[in-house]
Amino acid sequence: MQTLRDTYRRSRWFMPAFALALGLVFLAAQWIGDDPAGGLVSLAIMAGFGAVLLALESRSGTAAILNRPAHDERARSLDLAATAFAGVVVISIILVAVMVQLARGEDPSPYAELGAAGGVAYLVALFGMQRRR
Amino acid sequence: MQNRIRELRALAGLSQGQLAEAMGVSRQTINAIETERYTPSLPLAISLARHFSHSVEEVFHADAS
Numbered sequence: 229m230q231t232l233r234d235t236y237r238r239s240r241w242f243m244p245a246f247a248l249a250l251g252l253v254f255l256a257a258q259w260i261g262d263d264p265a266g267g268l269v270s271l272a273i274m275a276g277f278g279a280v281l282l283a284l285e286s287r288s289g290t291a292a293i294l295n296r297p298a299h300d301e302r303a304r305s306l307d308l309a310a311t312a313f314a315g316v317v318v319i320s321i322i323l324v325a326v327m328v329q330l331a332r333g334e335d336p337s338p339y340a341e342l343g344a345a346g347g348v349a350y351l352v353a354l355f356g357m358q359r360r361r
Numbered sequence: 362m363q364n365r366i367r368e369l370r371a372l373a374g375l376s377q378g379q380l381a382e383a384m385g386v387s388r389q390t391i392n393a394i395e396t397e398r399y400t401p402s403l404p405l406a407i408s409l410a411r412h413f414s415h416s417v418e419e420v421f422h423a424d425a426s
Contacts, residue, residue, distance in 0.1 A: 289389050300386035301402050302393060 240285060243295045244278030251275055319346050363422040367395040369413040384408055 251274030258267030284291035292299070297307035325339040370380050370391075377395070381388040384405065393399035394409075401409065410420045 292387065292389070300390050301405060302390040302399050303387065305399075 240282070240295050242297070244282050247274045247278035247281070315346070319343065322346065362400045363397060364394065365415075365420050366391070366409060369415070369420065370395075373413065380412070383412060 251271035254270035254274065255264075255267035258264065258270060281291050281295050285295050286292070293303045293306055296303065298304050322339050322343045326336045326343055329336040329339060366380075370377070375383075377391045378388045381391045384391070386405065390399065390401075394401055406417050406421055410417045413420065
């Protein structure tokens with residue numbers, strides 16, 4: 229099923245533009261936090277990442293999929309699997325962090341809240357998707 | 362899943378890039394199908410089979426060892 233989100237993600241400019249936008253958000257956040265120099269470094273890193281992706285697109289299958297995660301069905305499938313894998317890794321790290329904090333007798337925040345948010349997001353997504361498919 | 366895409370593409374005198382363009386997918390996807398690293402969706406399998414004027418069963422062999 230083609231979605232509006234997929235339409236944007238088919239463009240070779242999707243990830244470079246996203247990286248640049250994220251860099252600008254970093255800049256704004258660090259500027260507000262009285263660290264404009266750090267913000268400029270963050271923006272440069274994100275802009276550089278986008279430029280590298282564009283440069284490598286024709287030579288690297290990984291860069292091509294990173295640039296255009298919805299280019300075709302295989303790219304979408306790999307993007308989905310990689311996203312799920314990354315999610316499992318992050319949730320696992322959060323759970324370990326919660327256990328370590330509890331074992332130290334310390335407050336498990338903010339790891340417990342992050343883990344709860346991940347769990348609730350999964351349940352809501354599962355509930356919504358199983359009604360549509 | 363075993364398939365005859367490489368054989369049929371060669372018979373048709375097409376490059377992977379040309380077949381990919383005709384199917385609206387990347388050349389890497391055609392390569393991954395030919396080397397059996399990726400099983401295409403049913404719509405893409407049907408499109409590929411029709412492109413070569415074959416049925417899906419003639420092109421893809423799900424039960425082949």
